[in-house]
Amino acid sequence: MDIxxxxxxxxxxxIELTEEEKSELLHDMDSILGYIKQIEEVKVDxxxxxxxxxxxxxxxxxxxxxxxxxESFSKEFITEQFPDSQDGFLKVKNIL
Amino acid sequence: MIDLKNLxxxxxxxxxxxxxxxxxxxxKTYLMEIxxxxxxxxxxxxxxxxxxxxxxxxxEMIAKEESYPLLGIxxxxxxxxxxxxxxxxxxxxxxxxxxxxxxxxxxxxxxxQGAVFLGRTxxxxxxxxSSTENSAYGVTKNPHDNSRVPGGTSGGSAAVVAGDMALAxxxxxxxxxxxxxxxxxxVVGLKPTYGRVSRYxxxxxxxxxxxxxxxxxxxxxxxxxxxxxxxxxxxxxxxxADKKYLGTPKKDKRVxxxxxxLINQExxxxxxxxxxxxxxxxxENLGYEVRDIKLPxxxxxxxxxNFAEVSTNLARFDGVRYGIHKDGQNLLxxxxxxxxxxxxxxxxxxxxxxxxxxxxxYYDAYYGKAQKARIALRKEFQELFSEIDLILTPTSPIPxxxxxxxxxxxxxxxxxIFTVTxxxxxxxxxxVPSGFVAIEDKNLPLGIQFMASHGAEDLLFEVGKNFEAxx
Numbered sequence: 001m002d003i004x005x006x007x008x009x010x011x012x013x014x015i016e017l018t019e020e021e022k023s024e025l026l027h028d029m030d031s032i033l034g035y036i037k038q039i040e041e042v043k044v045d046x047x048x049x050x051x052x053x054x055x056x057x058x059x060x061x062x063x064x065x066x067x068x069x070x071e072s073f074s075k076e077f078i079t080e081q082f083p084d085s086q087d088g089f090l091k092v093k094n095i096l
Numbered sequence: 097m098i099d100l101k102n103l104x105x106x107x108x109x110x111x112x113x114x115x116x117x118x119x120x121x122x123x124k125t126y127l128m129e130i131x132x133x134x135x136x137x138x139x140x141x142x143x144x145x146x147x148x149x150x151x152x153x154x155x156e157m158i159a160k161e162e163s164y165p166l167l168g169i170x171x172x173x174x175x176x177x178x179x180x181x182x183x184x185x186x187x188x189x190x191x192x193x194x195x196x197x198x199x200x201x202x203x204x205x206x207x208x209q210g211a212v213f214l215g216r217t218x219x220x221x222x223x224x225x226s227s228t229e230n231s232a233y234g235v236t237k238n239p240h241d242n243s244r245v246p247g248g249t250s251g252g253s254a255a256v257v258a259g260d261m262a263l264a265x266x267x268x269x270x271x272x273x274x275x276x277x278x279x280x281x282x283v284v285g286l287k288p289t290y291g292r293v294s295r296y297x298x299x300x301x302x303x304x305x306x307x308x309x310x311x312x313x314x315x316x317x318x319x320x321x322x323x324x325x326x327x328x329x330x331x332x333x334x335x336x337a338d339k340k341y342l343g344t345p346k347k348d349k350r351v352x353x354x355x356x357x358l359i360n361q362e363x364x365x366x367x368x369x370x371x372x373x374x375x376x377x378x379x380e381n382l383g384y385e386v387r388d389i390k391l392p393x394x395x396x397x398x399x400x401x402n403f404a405e406v407s408t409n410l411a412r413f414d415g416v417r418y419g420i421h422k423d424g425q426n427l428l429x430x431x432x433x434x435x436x437x438x439x440x441x442x443x444x445x446x447x448x449x450x451x452x453x454x455x456x457x458y459y460d461a462y463y464g465k466a467q468k469a470r471i472a473l474r475k476e477f478q479e480l481f482s483e484i485d486l487i488l489t490p491t492s493p494i495p496x497x498x499x500x501x502x503x504x505x506x507x508x509x510x511x512x513i514f515t516v517t518x519x520x521x522x523x524x525x526x527x528v529p530s531g532f533v534a535i536e537d538k539n540l541p542l543g544i545q546f547m548a549s550h551g552a553e554d555l556l557f558e559v560g561k562n563f564e565a566x567x
Contacts, residue, residue, distance in 0.1 A: 009448045012455070013407060014414065014428075016436040021444070028445055031506050033452070038396040039465050044472040058333040065331055068208075072331065073198035074180060081195060083421035092416060093427040 200297020341551020407450025
């Protein structure tokens with residue numbers, strides 16, 4: 001790994017880093033990745049991966065759930081916390 | 097004056113029902129204790145301003161002869177569980193102004209009982225760490241030695257219970273975050289079976305590992321809270337059906353497996369080892385059969401999945417809908433600046449590591465391989481639990497360390513060696529106090545950890561109570 005790799009990952013993760021942070025992260029990541037590389041030595045005969053073996057998915061209607069007679073979440077609290085809004089809608093910058 | 101030192105939920109229930117003291121008296125006593133101690137220990141990030149109102153409501157319920165196990169019981173809540181209308185920040189700057197828009201299911205259940213919430217407790221930012229040193233709001237100090245960490249990530253919750261600033265607390269456990277601080281602070285911590293307690297309203301760190309659980313003074317108290325908060329929840333699709341696991345049949349002789357090879361390796365503190373061997377002897381004297389078993393070191397597997405899911409789960413914090421917002425020239429710059437200023441060091445590190453293990457070219461070698469190893473490990477555990485009833489280890493390989501002593505992140509990860517396994521396979525585990533070691537004129541608590549098969553919390557409570565009676 002080198003600084004360019006750290007910059008690339010930070011860009012993918014949408015985090016701006018200072019030069020000092022980059023070199024510190026490079027050092028830490030080298031040692032951590034060196035350690036978790038041990039996973040290569042684990043022998044498994046399982047064919048498939050990514051399968052959630054503990055639970056199966058559960059579906060429900062995409063409607064607000066009523067808990068004790070009221071909607072489970074507060075629309076008022078949600079809209080109050082928008083960093084920017086107009087007429088009750090969330091306002092964001094142009095994407096293009 | 098109420099004797100907080102020796103008070104348990106069980107005793108408080110009796111006294112409240114007998115009207116020896118009121119819920120308001122009890123809440124006031126705790127508030128006074130918090131006022132005296134919190135400045136020093138930094139265990140609460142916020143003490144709620146409506147504590148006495150909540151206690152008054154509880155007293156009104158008691159006056160109507162209502163009685164629930166947690167009615168009027170003062171609890172602390174880790175700063176990662178949502179209470180509608182209250183601040184909740186996951187000890188992160190990115191959520192410093194955030195107000196919860198709904199109640200977590202565990203909160204709804206506790207409110208129905210008339211429990212009193214004292215405040216929200218400090219933790220490692222987004223539950224990433226092992227010491228509570230990663231909080232954006234300063235470290236919490238260990239009540240047994242204020243120069244040492246309380247453990248993490250639920251360090252504030254463990255410290256308030258140990259320091260008599262709450263009768264019990266809620267924590268969350270991703271890889272040991274309830275058990276490790278419980279052992280460092282000399283209290284009991286239960287990590288329930290994955291899916292047995294709803295995660296709705298718990299900010300996700302690692303969705304496939306996370307679970308909410310109690311931190312208490314006794315095993316009986318942990319059982320009381322667990323019985324209230326458990327249960328299937330329509331709002332959490334990963335919560336399991338109530339009847340999925342039936343109770344464990346009574347047996348005359350229970351078998352405990354001990355992974356001696358893992359415990360005897362280098363890096364395990366000698367005093368911890370000695371204390372552990374004593375605990376094993378005590379359990380043998382209690383009539384348990386102890387057998388040598390093999391358990392692998394699962395840290396690499398654990399951290400790969402941890403990094404991957406953390407990087408995904410924390411993608412939602414971008415300054416667009418809630419939390420802090422840093423303004424740049426365009427939307428992309430907004431993201432970059434908000435995340436730069438909002439996230440702490442360890443959080444950034446894990447997001448980058450997760451982005452790495454999930455990126456094209458490395459996915460199969462890391463994340464794909466880890467998922468396969470996880471399935472294999474779960475099978476191994478199922479076979480193991482057909483022969484034994486419990487697995488026993490120390491909770492932590494070392495006692496609480498000095499604040500600032502572990503500056504290398506990898507050395508901190510290694511402390512989770514005994515706790516991560518339960519999260520990988522989803523089994524329940526409990527940490528119970530196993531005595532003290534004298535280090536630099538201070539007595540530091542140690543803990544031992546029992547794991548049981550899926551849904552067998554009752555076995556953990558049984559052995560925890562038996563062991564407690566011996567210590």
